[in-house]
Amino acid sequence: MAEETRKMAFICSKGNLDMAYPALVMGWAALGNGIDVTIFFTFWGLDLINKARVDHLEIPPIANTSMKMNMMGIPGYIGIPQFMGIIPGMTPFATKLMKEKMKALGVPPVREYLQMLVDAGAKLYACKMSVDMMGLKKEDFVDGVIDIVTAGDFMDMTENAQIIFI
Amino acid sequence: MPTKKIAGFEVQVNDEGFMTNPAEWNKEIAVALAKEEGIEELTDAHWKVIEFCRQSAAASGAAPTLRAITNGAGVSTKDLFALFPKGPAKKVARISGLGKPEGCV
Numbered sequence: 001m002a003e004e005t006r007k008m009a010f011i012c013s014k015g016n017l018d019m020a021y022p023a024l025v026m027g028w029a030a031l032g033n034g035i036d037v038t039i040f041f042t043f044w045g046l047d048l049i050n051k052a053r054v055d056h057l058e059i060p061p062i063a064n065t066s067m068k069m070n071m072m073g074i075p076g077y078i079g080i081p082q083f084m085g086i087i088p089g090m091t092p093f094a095t096k097l098m099k100e101k102m103k104a105l106g107v108p109p110v111r112e113y114l115q116m117l118v119d120a121g122a123k124l125y126a127c128k129m130s131v132d133m134m135g136l137k138k139e140d141f142v143d144g145v146i147d148i149v150t151a152g153d154f155m156d157m158t159e160n161a162q163i164i165f166i
Numbered sequence: 167m168p169t170k171k172i173a174g175f176e177v178q179v180n181d182e183g184f185m186t187n188p189a190e191w192n193k194e195i196a197v198a199l200a201k202e203e204g205i206e207e208l209t210d211a212h213w214k215v216i217e218f219c220r221q222s223a224a225a226s227g228a229a230p231t232l233r234a235i236t237n238g239a240g241v242s243t244k245d246l247f248a249l250f251p252k253g254p255a256k257k258v259a260r261i262s263g264l265g266k267p268e269g270c271v
Contacts, residue, residue, distance in 0.1 A: 005252070025270050028232070032254060034251075034252035034253025035253075105271075106269075106271055108271070115243075116236075116243050119242065119243035119244045120243050120244075120247045
């Protein structure tokens with residue numbers, strides 16, 4: 001195969017549990033299909049690679065109108081009243097439900113999933129501006145994060161790549 | 167359904183070159199398909215993965231996903247990607263005489 005390897009780059013800007021998965025699932029599929037994968041973590045997306053945060057990502061029902069009670073086994077698409085989202089314990093409850101659903105589907109937790117991607121050759125980078133803003137250091141990140149880079153570096157390293165912003 | 171001659175055997179394949187009847191597969195075909203995929207020699211480590219895929223598909227009816235392979239065949243993600251470089255998902259399934267893996271993980 002002399003043709004050039006297809007390249008994909010994901011920009012992860014969100015730190016909620018549900019928003020951790022798109023890049024992991026698509027990145028894993030891309031690697032499995034022989035596509036070169038780079039992931040750039042910026043703003044709240046840094047939580048996905050922050051050692052202290054990656055196992056504690058959450059999904060809040062508040063302001064999430066797609067989340068319906070059928071996740072709790074109630075049939076149909078009955079909404080969760082928004083005021084209920086502010087009740088203490090709702091976010092951990094929703095998070096626990098989502099983690100259980102993912103586990104039942106055989107989807108690994110975020111930390112393990114990231115490691116799979118790294119082992120398969122994905123290159124992970126943290127955004128310098130966000131890192132500076134949040135007062136983080138390279139030691140705060142999980143193994144596999146290659147470096148802290150600027151937006152300009154990211155442009156250089158993703159030449160000819162298809163870029164997906166999450 | 168188109169057919170293709172692989173290693174001297176006439177087998178049924180789909181448009182993407184995946185065999186459609188796992189019963190037509192044999193080890194000589196696997197060696198020939200591996201060469202087509204750029205793998206010159208199938209080592210014991212390759213066979214371990216291929217045999218796991220065959221067993222898994224015989225039980226479930228579909229080619230296993232990469233994670234199912236690493237968990238089930240006892241091979242690490244790193245090794246799996248080194249054994250079948252540049253896209254193991256399709257390569258492993260094709261060499262094993264199975265369809266594309268169904269499932270995202």
